[in-house]
Amino acid sequence: xxxxxxxxxxxxxxxxxxxxxxxxxxxxxxxxxxxxxxxxxxxxxxxxxxxxxxxxxxxxxxxxxxxxxxxxxxxxxxxxxxxxxxxxxxxxxxxxxxxxxxxxxxxxxxxxxxxxxxxxxxxxxxxxxxxxxxxxxxxxxxxxxxxxxxxxxxxxxxxxxxxxxxxxxxxxxxxxxxxxxxxxxxxxxxxxxxxxxxxxxxxxxxxxxxxxx
Amino acid sequence: xxxxxxxxxxxxxxxxxxxxxxxxxxxxxxxxxxxxxxxxxxxxxxxxxxxxxxxxxxxxxxxxxxxxxxxxxxxxxxxxxxxxxxxxxxxxxxxxxxxxxxxxxxxxxxxxxxxxxxxxxxxxxxxxxxxxxxxxxxxxxxxxxxxxxxxxxxxxxxxxxxxx
Numbered sequence: 427x428x429x430x431x432x433x434x435x436x437x438x439x440x441x442x443x444x445x446x447x448x449x450x451x452x453x454x455x456x457x458x459x460x461x462x463x464x465x466x467x468x469x470x471x472x473x474x475x476x477x478x479x480x481x482x483x484x485x486x487x488x489x490x491x492x493x494x495x496x497x498x499x500x501x502x503x504x505x506x507x508x509x510x511x512x513x514x515x516x517x518x519x520x521x522x523x524x525x526x527x528x529x530x531x532x533x534x535x536x537x538x539x540x541x542x543x544x545x546x547x548x549x550x551x552x553x554x555x556x557x558x559x560x561x562x563x564x565x566x567x568x569x570x571x572x573x574x575x576x577x578x579x580x581x582x583x584x585x586x587x588x589x590x591x592x593x594x595x596x597x598x599x600x601x602x603x604x605x606x607x608x609x610x611x612x613x614x615x616x617x618x619x620x621x622x623x624x625x626x627x628x629x630x631x632x633x634x635x636x637x638x639x
Numbered sequence: 640x641x642x643x644x645x646x647x648x649x650x651x652x653x654x655x656x657x658x659x660x661x662x663x664x665x666x667x668x669x670x671x672x673x674x675x676x677x678x679x680x681x682x683x684x685x686x687x688x689x690x691x692x693x694x695x696x697x698x699x700x701x702x703x704x705x706x707x708x709x710x711x712x713x714x715x716x717x718x719x720x721x722x723x724x725x726x727x728x729x730x731x732x733x734x735x736x737x738x739x740x741x742x743x744x745x746x747x748x749x750x751x752x753x754x755x756x757x758x759x760x761x762x763x764x765x766x767x768x769x770x771x772x773x774x775x776x777x778x779x780x781x782x783x784x785x786x787x788x789x790x791x792x793x794x795x796x797x798x799x800x801x802x803x
Binding site for chain 2: 429431432433434435436437438439441442445446448451452454455456457458459460461462463465527528529530531532533534535536539621624625627628631632
């Protein structure tokens with residue numbers, strides 16, 4: 427079968443009768459975009475704010491507990507490195523977002539959009555990783571000084587079993603991390619999963635081709 | 640300065656408006672979605688118009704922005720309800736001059752294109768618009784060889800759907 431006859435009827439198709447007037451085009455051109463890029467930007471900013479403010483939300487009083495364990499210096503150094511990393515991520519996010527251009531080729535455009543998404547994804551991974559590793563390290567340090575730990579967990583000196591207290595402490599910490607993971611996973615399914623389904627599919631469609639030869 | 644740019648844009652757009660309508664017709668299946676995509680294309684064109692240097696034709700530039708919007712940026716509106724989908728667009732191209740056989744062929748063509756994936760739609764559209772492979776490969780960001788391979792496959796898919 428030949429597509430030429432269809433091509434001919436395509437060429438001969440009448441012009442759209444329902445043309446949009448210049449006034450309406452003007453109004454449209456100044457209205458707000460609802461594009462994927464805009465949503466990725468908004469969600470990305472919200473995530474960066476969320477994770478960064480989470481770091482600042484730890485009250486000072488809570489930190490004082492660690493004084494007894496003599497790890498304040500270590501904590502301060504870790505925090506400093508952490509803020510440098512946040513800064514690097516912010517710069518990366520901004521640079522990637524800025525490099526998105528609709529006038530690029532389709533493949534490059536999609537690649538740029540996905541790399542903004544990747545920056546945010548790595549930022550979240552970084553934060554999750556930090557939470558897990560710092561919790562494990564902290565737990566090892568705390569369990570290494572059980573006397574201080576019991577004092578911290580049971581400041582009023584109630585008559586409870588030491589082993590039970592420590593077990594509850596470990597389970598509670600693990601449960602907290604797990605719940606956080608589930609919430610975040612669900613959040614991603616809802617936002618990026620839906621937002622990028624089409625884009626990912628189209629990108630793969632163009633990318634697969636490169637591996638044919 | 641801004642006013643000049645605006646009126647120049649409106650003039651350029653007016654002459655090429657039909658291209659955007661054709662793209663909206665192949666990427667959407669109902670009037671609401673058509674209007675949504677059309678508006679998003681206009682926003683993107685205007686947003687980037689100051690960067691359009693005129694080293695290519697406005698229409699060439701427009702093909703790229705409009706297709707990129709349809710393929711990469713546009714999200715299907717939640718407003719559009721599937722049951723209200725219109726299987727053709729005859730409500731807008733009623734024309735007495737238009738030959739009946741051709742009209743049926745065109746309807747069948749649009750219906751078939753709707754079944755293709757987004758990238759194949761773009762390829763078939765650029766083929767129908769008679770664009771050279773060089774431009775097709777530059778627009779999509781793939782090599783010319785790959786564009787040919789991909790185009791042949793897209794054409795085969797389309798032929799299969801159109802087969803009586």
